[in-house]
Amino acid sequence: MATPVAEGRALTRTRTRLGRKVNKKSERRAFIIGGAIVGAYILAALLAPVIAPFDPNKQDLFNALQAPGGEHLLGTDSVGRDTFSRLIYAGRVDLPVAVIAALLPFIIGTVIGSVAGYAGGVGDSILMRIADSVQAFPIYVLLLVLVFAFGQGATSFILAATLVSWVAYARLIRGEIIRAKQLPYVMAAKTAGLPHSRIIVRHILPNTIGRSIVYAMSDIVLLILALASLSFLGVGIPAPTAEWGRMIAESQIYLRSHWWLLVAPGLAIVVLGIGLSFLGDALDQRTRR
Amino acid sequence: MTQPLLAIEDVVVQVDRDGNMSNAVDGVTLAIESGSCLGLVGESGCGKSLTLKSIIGLLPRGSQAAGGRISFSGKLEDEDISEGRTLRGRGVAMVFQEPMSALNPVMTVGDQIAEGLRQGGKVHGRRDSRKRVVELMDEVGIPNPQQRADSWPHEMSGGMAQRVMIAMALATDPLLLLADEPTTALDVTIQDQILGLLDDLRRDRNLSIILVSHDLAVVRQVADQVAVMYAGRVVEIGDADQVLLHPQHPYTAGLLLSTPSLDYEGTRLRPIEGLPPPPDEYPKGCRFAPRCPHSLPKCAEAPYVLEEIMPGRATACIRWFELEVKT
Amino acid sequence: MRRFRFVLGRLLQTVPVLFVVLLLVFALLHLAPGDPARTLAGLKATEESVEAIREEMGLNEPLIVQYGTYVGNVFRGDLGESTVSSKPVTTIVRQRLPVTLWLLAGGAIVGTTFALLLAGLAARRPDTWIDHIVRGISTVGLGMPVFWVGLMLILLVALPTGWFPVGGFPDGLAEQVRAMVLPSLTLGFALAPVQIRALRSSLAQVYDSDYTMAARSIGVSETRLLWRHLLRNAALPAVTVLAVQMGSLLFGAVVVEATFALPGLGQGLVQSVSRRDFPMVQGVTLISAVLVLTAHLLADAAYAALDPRVEV
Numbered sequence: 001m002a003t004p005v006a007e008g009r010a011l012t013r014t015r016t017r018l019g020r021k022v023n024k025k026s027e028r029r030a031f032i033i034g035g036a037i038v039g040a041y042i043l044a045a046l047l048a049p050v051i052a053p054f055d056p057n058k059q060d061l062f063n064a065l066q067a068p069g070g071e072h073l074l075g076t077d078s079v080g081r082d083t084f085s086r087l088i089y090a091g092r093v094d095l096p097v098a099v100i101a102a103l104l105p106f107i108i109g110t111v112i113g114s115v116a117g118y119a120g121g122v123g124d125s126i127l128m129r130i131a132d133s134v135q136a137f138p139i140y141v142l143l144l145v146l147v148f149a150f151g152q153g154a155t156s157f158i159l160a161a162t163l164v165s166w167v168a169y170a171r172l173i174r175g176e177i178i179r180a181k182q183l184p185y186v187m188a189a190k191t192a193g194l195p196h197s198r199i200i201v202r203h204i205l206p207n208t209i210g211r212s213i214v215y216a217m218s219d220i221v222l223l224i225l226a227l228a229s230l231s232f233l234g235v236g237i238p239a240p241t242a243e244w245g246r247m248i249a250e251s252q253i254y255l256r257s258h259w260w261l262l263v264a265p266g267l268a269i270v271v272l273g274i275g276l277s278f279l280g281d282a283l284d285q286r287t288r289r
Numbered sequence: 290m291t292q293p294l295l296a297i298e299d300v301v302v303q304v305d306r307d308g309n310m311s312n313a314v315d316g317v318t319l320a321i322e323s324g325s326c327l328g329l330v331g332e333s334g335c336g337k338s339l340t341l342k343s344i345i346g347l348l349p350r351g352s353q354a355a356g357g358r359i360s361f362s363g364k365l366e367d368e369d370i371s372e373g374r375t376l377r378g379r380g381v382a383m384v385f386q387e388p389m390s391a392l393n394p395v396m397t398v399g400d401q402i403a404e405g406l407r408q409g410g411k412v413h414g415r416r417d418s419r420k421r422v423v424e425l426m427d428e429v430g431i432p433n434p435q436q437r438a439d440s441w442p443h444e445m446s447g448g449m450a451q452r453v454m455i456a457m458a459l460a461t462d463p464l465l466l467l468a469d470e471p472t473t474a475l476d477v478t479i480q481d482q483i484l485g486l487l488d489d490l491r492r493d494r495n496l497s498i499i500l501v502s503h504d505l506a507v508v509r510q511v512a513d514q515v516a517v518m519y520a521g522r523v524v525e526i527g528d529a530d531q532v533l534l535h536p537q538h539p540y541t542a543g544l545l546l547s548t549p550s551l552d553y554e555g556t557r558l559r560p561i562e563g564l565p566p567p568p569d570e571y572p573k574g575c576r577f578a579p580r581c582p583h584s585l586p587k588c589a590e591a592p593y594v595l596e597e598i599m600p601g602r603a604t605a606c607i608r609w610f611e612l613e614v615k616t
Numbered sequence: 617m618r619r620f621r622f623v624l625g626r627l628l629q630t631v632p633v634l635f636v637v638l639l640l641v642f643a644l645l646h647l648a649p650g651d652p653a654r655t656l657a658g659l660k661a662t663e664e665s666v667e668a669i670r671e672e673m674g675l676n677e678p679l680i681v682q683y684g685t686y687v688g689n690v691f692r693g694d695l696g697e698s699t700v701s702s703k704p705v706t707t708i709v710r711q712r713l714p715v716t717l718w719l720l721a722g723g724a725i726v727g728t729t730f731a732l733l734l735a736g737l738a739a740r741r742p743d744t745w746i747d748h749i750v751r752g753i754s755t756v757g758l759g760m761p762v763f764w765v766g767l768m769l770i771l772l773v774a775l776p777t778g779w780f781p782v783g784g785f786p787d788g789l790a791e792q793v794r795a796m797v798l799p800s801l802t803l804g805f806a807l808a809p810v811q812i813r814a815l816r817s818s819l820a821q822v823y824d825s826d827y828t829m830a831a832r833s834i835g836v837s838e839t840r841l842l843w844r845h846l847l848r849n850a851a852l853p854a855v856t857v858l859a860v861q862m863g864s865l866l867f868g869a870v871v872v873e874a875t876f877a878l879p880g881l882g883q884g885l886v887q888s889v890s891r892r893d894f895p896m897v898q899g900v901t902l903i904s905a906v907l908v909l910t911a912h913l914l915a916d917a918a919y920a921a922l923d924p925r926v927e928v
Contacts, residue, residue, distance in 0.1 A: 026748075132633065141866055141885070141904045145897060148889040218758075225761050229871050232763045233886050248764060259771050266764035273759015281755070347829055350742070378835015385833075390826040395848045395923055401831075404844075408835040441924040454830065461834050 031282035037275025045091035054082035056089040056242045067260070074264050077251060083261065086242040087268050093243050094272075097154045098223040101161035102216050108162065109169025110212060114200050116170065117177035124174075131167045147230060152238045157227055165219065169212055176208035210287035217280035221273050228269055244269050292362065293320040294497050295344070295381075295465055300357030300370055302339045302348060306569045313352065313568040314339050315521035316593070321465070321514070323362075324495040326488075328512030328529060330502060330544065332565050336521040337501045341467050343370055344499075345381050362464070378408035382458035386470040388450035392442035398453045399438030402426065405460025425456040430486060448479035455486065465497045466490075472507055484510050505548045509533055517541045520566060520576035522593060527602035537604040539612070540577045575607070583612055623917045630909050637905045638690060641898055642683050690902070696895030700888070705899035708884060713903070715785055715880035719803060719869050720907075722796055726804025728854060731811030735850075736842065738812075739819030750812060757809035762868050766802040766875035774798060783877035799876045806868045811857055818853040822846050848922055855922070859915030862908045 044051055053073070060080030068075040074083040116124040146160035177200070180186055189199050228245025230236030237243040239250075244265040251261035302314035314336040321327045329337045343354045357370035364380055382405070385391040393401060402422045406412045412421055419438070426434035429452040442450060451471060458466055468487065472480040488511050490496050502508050508515060509529060516526040517540065525538040536542045543561040563580040566572065572579055578588040588607065595603045598610075606612070670676055674685060689696065695705035738750035774780045780798050822828060823846070831845050858865075870882030877883070881900055888896035 141863070141870065141901060144867070144870065144885065144889060145901050148892070148897060221759055225759070226867075228761050229763060229867070232761070233871065233874055235886070235889055245761065245763075248761075248767070252767070255767060255771055256775065262764070262767050262771070266761065266768070269764065270756070270760050274756055277755045277758050345833055347833055350824070377833060383830070383833040385826055385830055387826055391830040393827040393831065393845055393849070394925060396845065404831065404836055405834040443925050457830070457834060 027282050027285040030278040030285075034275050034278030034280075034282060037271060038279055041091055041095065041272050041275065044088050045095050048088045048092055052082075052085035052088045054085040056081060056086045057240055058082075067258075075258070075260055077247070077261055078254065083247075083264055086247060087244070087265060090242040090244045090247065090265070090268070093154070093237055093241055094224055094227060094269075097157060097227060097237075098220050101158045101223045101227075102165075102220045104158060104162045105164075105166040106169050106212065106216050109166035109171075110173050110205075110209070112166065113170035113173035114177050114205065117174035118181070118196065118200055118204075120178075127170065127174075131171055134164065134167045143226060144230065144233070144235065147235050152235055154237060157230065157236065161223060161226075168215065168219075172212050172215060173205075173208060176211065177204055180204045180208055210283075214280060214284045214287055217276060217283055221276045221280070224269065224272065224276075293360075294323045294362045296320040296360045297340075297344060297370065298358040298360075300340060300343055300359075301355045302336065302343050302352055303355045304339070304352040304568055306567065309569060310353075310355075311569040311571075312355070313521055314343065315571070317357075317518070317521075317523055318595070319499075319516060319523070319526075321497050321499060323464070323497055324491060325513045326491055326498040326500060326511050328500050328502065328508030328515045329518060330505060330508050330515060331518035332544075333503060334565055334567065335518045336568075337518045338469055340518070341383075341469055341499060341501050345377055345383055345467060346371070347377075347383070378405075378461045380462075380464045381467065382461045382463040382465075383467040383469065384451070384454050384458055384471045387474050388447055388454045389442065389445075389474075391454055392445075392450055394442055397439050397441060398445065399423075399426075399440075401442075402438075402453065402457045402460050405457045408461045411462070421460070422456075425459055426453070428459065429453075429456045429490075430482075431456070446479075447475050448482060451475065451479075451483055452486065455483075455490075459490070459494075463496065465499070468498055468500045470502055471500070473502070473504070480507065481510075487511060505533065505544060517544070520571050521568060522576065522605065523595060524577065524605040525603070526595070531602060537598060537602070537609045538577075538606045539581045539583050543580075543582075575605070583608060622920050623913070626913055626916050630913060633909065634906075635687075637909075638687055638902065639683065641901050641905070642686050646679060646682065695899035695902070698888070698893055698896045700891050700893045700896070705895050708896065709881065709899060709903055712879060712881045712884050715878050716869055716873070716882060718792075718796055719799055719872060719878065719880060720865060722800025723803025723807055723865060723868065723872075724858060726800050727807030727811055728858065730804055730808045731815050731854070734808075735812050735815035735819055738816045739823055742820050747816075750816065754809040754812040754816075757805060757812075760805070762802060762806045762871045763875045765805050766798070766872055769798045769802055770876075783875075785878050795876075795878075799872045799878060802875070803865065803868050803872050807858075807861060807865060810861055810864075811854060814853045814857040815850060819846070819850045822849045852919060852922055855915050855918045859911050862911035866904050866907060 058081065060076070063076055063080045066076045066080075068083075074087065076082055077086070112127065116127045142164055143157075143160045146163060147156045150156040150159055181204075186199065186203055189203050194203075227236055228243070228248075231243050231245035232249045234249065237246060239246065247265040248262050251258065254261050296319070298318045300314055300317045301312050303310040304313040313334075317336070317340050319327065319329075319340070329341065331337050339348065339352060342348050343357070344359065346354075348354060354370045358367050359365055359370045359376075360367050361376055361380060364376065392398065399419070399422045402425055403412075403418045406418055406421055412418045422438055423434045426437060431437050431449060431452050437445075437449075442453070445453065455466075455471075466487075471487070472483050475483060484507060487498060487500070491498055491511075498511070500508060500512055512529045514527070515529045515532040516523050517532065517538065518524065519540050525532060525536065525541045527537075532541060533545065536545060540561075543559075546559045547561055561580055562582075566576070566579075572589070574589040574591045575581070575584070575593075578584040578591075581588065585608070591607045593605060594607075595605050596609075597603045674682055677685070693706060695709070697704055698708060701708070734750045734753065738747040741747055770782050774782045779794075781795050785795055786792060828841065828846065831841055836845065866882075869880065870885060872878070873880040873882040874886055881903065884896065885900040885904075887893075888900065
């Protein structure tokens with residue numbers, strides 16, 4: 001066959017193939033690093049009572065502000081609580097709160113978005129106008145105000161995060177569904193007379209949900225940061241619960257003399273953030289193929 | 290023969306295929322004289338475009354010039370081909386396949402042509418530059434050049450955009466124009482106009498043109514010389530009329546038979562069987578042998594020699610003298 | 617002229633959004649648990665005095681009337697009085713807003729410059745070590761809490777060198793600039809990772825484009841190529857990212873102000889939240905929303921100025 005295709009195409013082909021190969025390798029590496037880090041955090045949180053050498057809330061004023069090393073691995077804070085134990089127990093707060101705060105809007109947004117995208121019409125337009133207005137808001141400032149409105153604590157944070165970020169998921173999935181509606185296999189399912197809910201759940205969602213999952217992964221990182229930031233500002237998780245941001249806030253006045261009190265919880269957040277980002281990147285590259 | 294304007298010798302271009310570098314262009318030797326037009330033809334992936342880009346040092350990512358010599362009248366004397374970048378804006382310019390994407394969408398066409406003028410260094414000041422831009426646009430047949438100079442690329446048709454592209458190339462005052470499938474993306478009527486323009490420029494400016502195309506009809510319209518490439522090598526070269534009327538290589542003949550709209554009315558189109566091999570699967574011996582209707586066992590062992598069969602005419606087919614290649 | 621009309625049109629489109637924002641701000645605080653009148657009256661107040669305050673504040677009117685009054689007041693430039701300091705909210709905002717604007721501008725400039733440099737380096741040579749390092753930086757940066765970065769800058773820069781104050785906002789321009797260096801760096805670091813990602817991929821695309829090849833083919837130097845030809849193409853996504861990130865940037869400013877004890881809007885908001893100062897929270901939220909809307913508008917205007925293809 002001598003159908004001449006534009007030469008340029010052949011070149012682009014080798015180029016993308018080259019790029020893809022590299023991506024595959026870095027994807028696997030990102031997945032392993034990210035998975036190991038996040039896995040370690042989850043394990044540590046689950047096994048906190050076993051791993052932690054001390055009661056995270058046990059005060060011991062005679063042993064306050066001890067330097068790292070010795071009996072207390074990472075030293076103690078101003079009221080003599082063991083920093084290492086508090087770091088581990090904090091994972092039991094930050095991790096589940098962030099995951100739930102990402103999962104709830106993910107579910108709600110996906111349901112609303114798919115129905116709106118599939119049905120279209122007036123409901124869809126109203127939904128999009130609401131979405132526009134919510135997004136015109138400075139979302140994290142809104143988070144702060146919502147926590148103000150509902151009072152401090154994990155529930156408020158989750159509620160606030162849900163109220164704010166379902167919009168992003170609804171938008172994502174709605175866009176994908178509107179595109180997917182035009183695809184042949186969905187058309188085929190429709191002509192075959194399958195019920196609508198079944199078409200959405202069995203045929204459209206599995207193919208469109210990838211990007212939402214990727215978004216949720218990156219959202220968890222941001223939520224952990226937001227939760228830590230709110231606690232740092234004194235409007236997040238209330239005392240005396242161990243929480244990384246709060247630990248930093250409580251030790252802020254010791255920055256000059258006992259810097260490790262601030263460095264340790266900060267690093268705990270940073271390393272988890274890196275792990276989650278790597279996982280998210282790996283997932284992102286996978287769904288793009 | 291007089292000293293050619295450009296001569297390249299044994300050019301090798303490697304491309305990355307799944308981590309291995311393979312020779313997509315495998316020892317190409319070409320020469321072009323002032324004021325003439327060389328057509329470079331072949332199926333896609335045969336390396337003709339890579340050969341062209343290696344001359345001006347614009348090989349795409351994932352490919353590299355691995356060997357070869359280049360001479361360019363008065364500028365380069367038998368230097369390594371990887372020095373090709375020194376020819377940019379200094380006597381060699383290029384015209385691309387997709388005029389719309391080859392123009393920067395956020396610069397006016399006049400500004401982009403002026404960028405070419407800057408490289409010549411002969412233009413001084415804004416007003417002078419503007420004057421030259423308008424003259425160039427007029428030369429390539431753009432109506433209302435005064436106004437069009439301030440247009441954005443997206444306001445132009447494909448044909449007009451290609452004229453802008455040509456004006457941009459001319460702005461560098463080139464001796465040699467490399468045209469990479471310059472008409473492929475255009476409508477047939479516009480194709481003719483652009484080819485006509487290239488032909489005019491060649492005559493008026495004594496410009497040399499290397500025209501890469503998969504379309505024999507296009508090449509035939511403007512080329513004096515034709516080089517046919519297959520699997521990274523030149524398999525036949527000679528005067529355009531000679532090569533296209535009396536091919537001396539079965540591949541050239543196959544291309545001609547599979548091309549409509551040449552003068553072979555009444556003959557049925559016969560595509561060449563099979564597909565050209567990718568660079569990492571080039572066969573031993575004659576690379577066309579697996580697809581060749583005339584191949585013999587010895588073809589698979591034949592070394593690659595471009596044998597001169599008469600002055601200015603060469604073929605790589607070892608059976609050229611015994612075959613009456615019918616077209 | 618067409619551009620002007622385009623921007624004007626966008627301006628008009630934001631008006632309804634502004635009303636919804638007003639409604640949300642209003643609803644949020646009035647439907648939330650907690651009684652502002654009781655907060656104001658104090659713990660030991662009698663039922664009668666609480667009722668009197670409630671009457672005075674108009675809290676006994678139907679919600680719709682209260683909303684109408686609120687919107688009317690806002691448009692007359694009256695955001696109410698702080699229940700803590702009894703000063704008009706607008707006065708407090710006017711005092712605090714400059715600090716926040718300084719910080720936002722500083723952060724945006726630092727972050728974008730930093731991102732441009734790194735993304736430019738990475739995009740020139742995709743999939744090389746330099747690209748991997750830049751991507752690594754953005755991944756690590758993305759996971760860093762803003763306040764912690766600020767504290768680390770204090771620990772590692774301000775304390776050892778003594779060049780910059782660890783916090784506060786002194787008088788005098790020179791001193792103020794000095795006081796803003798570390799906060800701007802902190803906010804810039806928070807913005808940069810997102811900017812790097814957007815810019816790297818758009819610059820890589822631009823470097824791979826046919827028009828880049830065409831510009832190179834006529835001998836344009838790499839430096840001129842970047843600054844004269846490509847930066848404008850790559851700036852478009854940077855502008856968009858900056859606008860989309862405005863909300864996060866504001867929150868970042870809130871946190872940075874708390875970290876460096878800067879008397880800006882954010883610090884005002886945090887204090888008002890913990891003191892349950894309703895009018896202040898309302899006012900600052902509204903101002904933040906207006907800031908975000910303004911940023912979106914500016915981004916649209918910049919887009920229209922940068923890209924001739926924008927549908928006007």
